[in-house]
Amino acid sequence: MLKLEKISARKGKFEIRDVSFQVEEGEVLAVIGPSGSGKTTLIETIVGVVRPISGRIFLKGKDVTNLPPEKRKIAYVPQNLCVYPFMSVEENIRFGGRNISFEEVRRIARMLRIEHLLDREAKSLSGGEQQRVAIARALAANPEVIALDEAFRGLDISTKEGVLSEFKEVQENERLSVILVTHDFEEAYALADKICVMNEGRILQLGDKEDVFFNPKNEFVAEFLGYSNVFEGYANGNVIETDLGIIKTFEQHTGKVKVYVHPRDVMVVREGKPLRRGIEENIFEGVLKEIIEKPNSSLILFDVNGVTIKAELPNYVVERLRLKEFLNKKPVRISLKTGRIIVISK
Amino acid sequence: MLKLEKISARKGKFEIRDVSFQVEEGEVLAVIGPSGSGKTTLIETIVGVVRPISGRIFLKGKDVTNLPPEKRKIAYVPQNLCVYPFMSVEENIRFGGRNISFEEVRRIARMLRIEHLLDREAKSLSGGEQQRVAIARALAANPEVIALDEAFRGLDISTKEGVLSEFKEVQENERLSVILVTHDFEEAYALADKICVMNEGRILQLGDKEDVFFNPKNEFVAEFLGYSNVFEGYANGNVIETDLGIIKTFEQHTGKVKVYVHPRDVMVVREGKPLRRGIEENIFEGVLKEIIEKPNSSLILFDVNGVTIKAELPNYVVERLRLKEFLNKKPVRISLKTGRIIVISK
Amino acid sequence: MRSQSLLYLSLAILFLFYVLPLLFALFKLDLSKIFVEFDEVARAIFLSVTTATFSTFISLFIGVPSAYILSRREFPGKSFVETFLDVPVVIPPVALGTLFLVLFSETQAFSGILFTPYAIIVAQLAVVTAIILRLMKTVFDQIDVSYDYVARSLGYTPAEVFLKVDLPMAKNGIISSAILAWTRAAGEFGATIVLAGASKNVETLPISIYLKLSVADISGALISVFVLVGIGIAAVT
């Protein structure tokens, strides 16, 4: 569908270098990365308003590298949405599809749940309504690809999940090909099939979303995705010596390595309960130092041999294990999920 | 410490009405609510730059309602931080504490981990660094109360948790009295002792954070805090008839009610496993319609008797129960945590 | 508190500085003169209004598309043009008028229009086009270029984007720039006196003030002054 071949481009101080990937029909590719990583430059290059310095862009096998944006059929939804304030909602949608019938306008509006807004002036809309109108306008153009730049930014947490699941439904029903740029990796995970992690203009990892999230390939990706327990160590076969102690892994490694463990992969071992298979390794004894509460889960900080380990546990586990009673008292046994330990050679 | 008595105020189109609460020494009160609920007007009234129309403000028992801001000793950290760009970081901190010693500047900078930035020009700082400088400047004034307006907005998810836990540590060590305004209820939960939910200028609920989060008292608070399963019904004793079926509760109710269940309080019952005590009630059979994945937990949508129920389950539970294999196939039994069901009379 | 009153004192001085002469002149205004000199005043108003309207429309016609190009497109020499964008705005009208005078007086094709009402329009154009360009550049700069990008991505050509997106978005900016330009054109004096001279047949409102004052007819001048003050008040409200 959409294919980038070694695209390099620059806009102001932002640049991208040698970016290659492919988005298949009906597929969502999310590009994530911190601000300043060149995500917007990438999407503007795909839309065609930034000319690449080198590389090629193909759409359905056709080279569109030198085509102007109006001939590409890639509909753009920018960060600030750019719903035209001097038009009504209906006129905005019609602006996307020039010769569109009224039935088609209604169908698209119904799909995005803005049918009741069709007569409203666009400038009177709320942020969430504008997001829907911007997407409806893009859909009305019946494009090959929709390019979204942080289009779901700034929503309340409680409305965000609704908007995301609705968009996912529309995307799946209409088999839209989507490229989505965001700094919010939860949003990326909810919407995407494939994920591409960028930093400083380069792709650091590209793959199926589960692969990227649960098997980060380098230090930056691991840290960006929240693998906040990091231990330096020396590996020999499936044994790694670290400050924390000996960590065992399923795969073999040698030499200096960094070990990453996500807080969700740190568990507390219940006293007196037989160990489940797979967690009899990598058990450490530590002191519970702090509990940072969140509504659904808590972040628990342990001190193991002078090293801090963070665990994220659902609140009902924290309650059931009565962890608050252990604060700074008798040691607790924690275990790392061996299959989820990430080892990166230095 | 800080006490508001029936404060009404107005700034532009935002207003607050009859707001009363108290912040004790060393305590954090978080005011949460959607945008436009008057949160900033409230904090500007407390700081003293907006004059209340009626009501009194007391600080340590002294009526400060008519005192100008510079005589109140309430240090303000506004939403855009307002670190002075023409000063260095050290000068910014010194601006807060006029006759502060260099040792004290260093101590505060060390506490907020910005000691290495003291000589930097403030305008060259990143957003997160500016947040620390703004808080350091407020601390340097040695105020009675610190007033924070969305001061942690816009941080990456991965850095936010670190900043919040560091601030909580400083707050506890220095026994700061803090009033914090935010639209992010996870941030409020992580930092606050007491929580106040506002909408359209009025307090809807005020109490200890666990009480507010797990026992919302009215429809707005429940919906704002993510209780997204809502069933209308008719209660008789501890039995409520709803579209979903019969829901049983521990308390007694009568007449028309709304039943709220948070997705985190919906569980999937494992086949062939004996039921744990307390969940033998409120079991329903339904079809699994959709799984919205997030990195740590997933949102699962079930169809029960034509009604949609959302459950939030940690990913390892989704994996262990092999829920993906149930999609649109044979029915699954789900249960509601009886003790966590919220019933609000209409 | 002391230094705060100093702040307010400055405002009071400022207020007196502008309001005192205005009020004093209002007292001196001899309304009976209007009837005596009605024809003359009406002619000056008519000449000012028509020339200002012409020059405003011409300058919009040239200035708006130019400002759009400067705001949106890259071309060789753009940074040079941008640096010197403000120069015509800050060159005093007398000097600007003299530059045109030299060109016109030495060119056969143009010399005929000097000291005629057409010269008034040239004088106003010289002053006003630079202002329109400057204001409209700011207006277009403030319209996020993403609005253009979206329209391009939806299949619209650059010219369609200018007509269907940027002109409607800039509508309020164009109107307020036009009002300001018109007011400046109607009050133009320095370039006009150089290019059109100070005589009866080119007597716009500002020129008529000068002519009346040169024969010490202060109350006659005040009538034109208050017409211009009225135009100014109408323009800002």
Add this chain to the structure above:
Amino acid sequence: MRSQSLLYLSLAILFLFYVLPLLFALFKLDLSKIFVEFDEVARAIFLSVTTATFSTFISLFIGVPSAYILSRREFPGKSFVETFLDVPVVIPPVALGTLFLVLFSETQAFSGILFTPYAIIVAQLAVVTAIILRLMKTVFDQIDVSYDYVARSLGYTPAEVFLKVDLPMAKNGIISSAILAWTRAAGEFGATIVLAGASKNVETLPISIYLKLSVADISGALISVFVLVGIGIAAVT
């Protein structure tokens, strides 16, 4: 593509409109005249520079605190003052000058300064103070009032906030407003000719252009024109 070239055409017209007279006048500039009239030109430059510097400083002194008050404080009649803030900016200098002329000529205390170099400063002040006020109001409006609130909450009085927070924050705005005001003051013609007249002892650069042109000494006028163009270019770069 057709209509895009139309856009560029407008830019080309504009460029020619301003550059052609300038280049033509450059050819006509007779540099040998500078030596003959050196004294005269130097005197005009000196008079323009000193009066413009005086009036700029005075107008900053009054305008900056006034703009701050208008931007930050509420007081009775504020909305009235704000509505009429732009009026002195859009009233043509000739008309503004005439208002002062009426006041001065009929007031014993002031009438002495008419047609003296002091009258030049008054004329420039009348034009420039309004500009400074307008520009500085915008500068202060763009400084988020939260910067003030923070300083107040940290124990600073309103006057301290003005001096320690807003003045430093507005520094760049003050400098560029002052440069613009100085350029306008140096090029002021309409109000000057009304209040100070057009004679040798009040011959600023713009007045000297007018005087030279009235005796048809075009190449003499061009020297002053290019001094003013030079000042303009220096001011914007």
